[in-house]
Amino acid sequence: MAKLLEGKLIADQLKNIIKSKVLASSRRLKLSSIQVGVNPASDVYIKSQKKNAELLGIEYDAHTLEKETSEERLIEYIQKLNDDASVSGIIVQMPLPLHMDYKKISQYIKPEKDVEGMHPVNMGKIIFGKARILPCTAAAVMELLNSIGIHYSGKEAVIVGHSEIVGKPLALTLLDKLATVTVCHIGTSKAGKLEEHVRRADILIVAVGRAGLIKGDWVKEKAVVIDVGINRVGDKIVGDVEFEEAEKRASFITPVPGGVGPLTVTMLMRNLVEAAGI
Ligand code: NAD
Numbered sequence: 168m169a170k171l172l173e174g175k176l177i178a179d180q181l182k183n184i185i186k187s188k189v190l191a192s193s194r195r196l197k198l199s200s201i202q203v204g205v206n207p208a209s210d211v212y213i214k215s216q217k218k219n220a221e222l223l224g225i226e227y228d229a230h231t232l233e234k235e236t237s238e239e240r241l242i243e244y245i246q247k248l249n250d251d252a253s254v255s256g257i258i259v260q261m262p263l264p265l266h267m268d269y270k271k272i273s274q275y276i277k278p279e280k281d282v283e284g285m286h287p288v289n290m291g292k293i294i295f296g297k298a299r300i301l302p303c304t305a306a307a308v309m310e311l312l313n314s315i316g317i318h319y320s321g322k323e324a325v326i327v328g329h330s331e332i333v334g335k336p337l338a339l340t341l342l343d344k345l346a347t348v349t350v351c352h353i354g355t356s357k358a359g360k361l362e363e364h365v366r367r368a369d370i371l372i373v374a375v376g377r378a379g380l381i382k383g384d385w386v387k388e389k390a391v392v393i394d395v396g397i398n399r400v401g402d403k404i405v406g407d408v409e410f411e412e413a414e415k416r417a418s419f420i421t422p423v424p425g426g427v428g429p430l431t432v433t434m435l436m437r438n439l440v441e442a443a444g445i
Contacts, residue, residue: 169417172311172393174430181310181433182223185440189224192445194255197226198282198435199248202260203241203267204234209260212432216258219432225439228254238267242275249277256282256439270331282438285331293336296343299441305336306438307430308372308393315419317391319344323367327351327381327407328374333395337372346370356380373407383412392420395427 189196198220202209213229220227232241241259248254257280263269273281278288284300292298301309312319324346328334338350349368355361365371365385373381374395386392386408396407406423414420421427 169392169414169420171425172315172391172419172421173425174307174311174421174427175425177310177314178430178433181430181437182219185433185436186223188440188445192443194443194445195226195253196224196255196439196443196445197228197253198256198258198439199228199230199251199254200258200260201230201232201241201244201248203232203236204264205231206260206262209262213260215432216435219436223436225436234264236264238272241267241272245272245275249275249280254280255443256280258282258435279442282435282442284336284438290331290336293339298336298340300438301340301434302332302336303431303434303438304333304374304395304427305340306434307427308333308337308395309340310430310434311393311421311427312370312391315391317370319346319370322346322369323349324370324372325349325351325364325368326372326374327355327361327365328372328395330374333372333374341370371408375407377407378405379407379409381408381413383409383414383416386413386416388416389418390416392417393427394421394423397423397428 217227248257257276273285278286281289284302289300324341326334326337329350329352338348342348349364351364362385368390370391372393376396378398378400392413394406394408398405404424
């Protein structure tokens with residue numbers, strides 16, 4: 168039976184480290200959030216970010232722009248925060264209204280204030296193995312893996328999902344640690360090859376958003392399974408991996424909820440501290 172990899176325990180330890188760094192620094196840190204329009208999902212994230220920031224002694228400054236704001240106006244707003252020396256980090260909340268392109272917008276946040284690690288400069292540093300900032304979800308996955316002292320070299324790491332926030336940065340990070348990395352996605356499933364790749368995985372990371380996509384009996388004995396997926400099924404939240412069967416085979420597995428999720432906002436705070444260089 169697998170041991171559970173729970174994000175909250177690691178998040179609590181990291182928060183203590185972050186808090187002591189913030190307290191020891193003479194610099195006052197401020198995280199500025201920009202939300203465009205009102206959205207119940209981002210309201211929940213904003214509340215959690217604010218609560219976490221304040222617990223760590225970081226000022227949280229929330230800005231809300233009208234839903235009809237143009238991309239140009241949002242970019243001007245970001246540039247104003249870029250130029251404001253009292254602002255240490257900027258986060259643009261998702262989702263943005265349909266007339267806005269997040270990939271374009273994220274390029275206007277100064278790399279030194281890009282606490283989500285989405286600026287091409289920060290993405291580029293991952294390729295060179297020099298990243299101090301990873302996108303928060305990818306960073307949360309690495310914290311979970313590192314917490315169990317995995318020796319990565321030569322391990323078969325299979326990542327299902329190739330998004331910019333999870334699959335791609337993780338693939339590069341694990342490659343740098345000399346794991347043998349396979350990235351699967353919709354094309355892999357369409358070709359009927361998902362199962363054969365998953366069965367090889369010593370480290371299996373799944374970030375798709377489809378409940379039960381990964382059958383529990385595909386999981387290799389003693390594999391480490393990180394399930395990033397979040398799916399609402401009836402009144403329950405579940406991941407992408409069939410948990411009960413996978414738990415019998417894996418050595419470690421993340422529960423959903425309770426695995427990756429509780430760590431992501433802590434990673435945002437750590438990115439802020441890293442970006443500020445304290
Ligand atoms: P995304 O939605 O940008 O991309 C989905 C990926 O899944 C793509 O690579 C796509 O090719 C792949 N895919 C889709 N159907 C597939 C199939 N049938 N077989 C194989 N691959 C398939 O991904 P994302 O933004 O990284 O989000 C993925 C999941 O992770 C979602 O459930 C999201 O809610 C969750 N998520 C969780 C956290 C957290 O804190 N726990 C953070 C971010 C995202």
